[in-house]
Amino acid sequence: PTPTPTPTNHTATPAHSAPSTLPTHNHTPAAAHLSTVSPMPVVSASLIVPPDAREIMNGVAANEEAYGTRLQHLVLGVMTPFMNDAKLIEKVGGKGEAEAIFNKARELLQFHETFLPLLKKAAATWPITEFPSVFLAMEGQFDIFPAVVKGESASVHALKQAKNSRNFQMFLKAKQDMYGDIGPLLRMPHHRISFYASSLNNFAKQLANDNIECPKL
8 A cells, every 4th residue: 555645744824923822712612513514424545645736735724724823813812802892892883783893703713613623634644535525524614604705795884883983993903903904804704715616626637637536526
């Protein structure tokens, strides 16, 4: 049997540096929310991914890890302290408006916390069918992204209105000094589906270049 290559360790560097200590959070672990995630199919370890396709797998895992770090900054560093400040919420028009600003950011983080370990597992084992199987296992959870896109206009409007409050302006400035502009943080999820799709397409093309049939999704 062909020995399993040792994966290269890719360390993702967040796009914006931030303090190493994040606020304490009490969000429920992802496993409790994403109970419908399908088990990973059993695959043959004999179908080993060639180096170029393996690089794509590593790249997706590294990108997802960097994306998750930025999501943590948004949810734990900005959203959580904001939602725990009753007076600040009142200043921006109430809880509904406050939640609209962050547009399902907590649910996105829960998705990421489930998805990233599956990607890392695929990048550590290398069978060809493992990478597509990750996406099949999460198939029922990708609906979070269209929901986020649908809520974009409400998020933009709520953020614009909140900035009329001096209290919110002061809060936002302090957080943006640590984590960067909140706008890009809120828009991060909008390009994930196209990123995942293009990564799978590139993976399939690379296998074809090596005369290997790609597992069908």
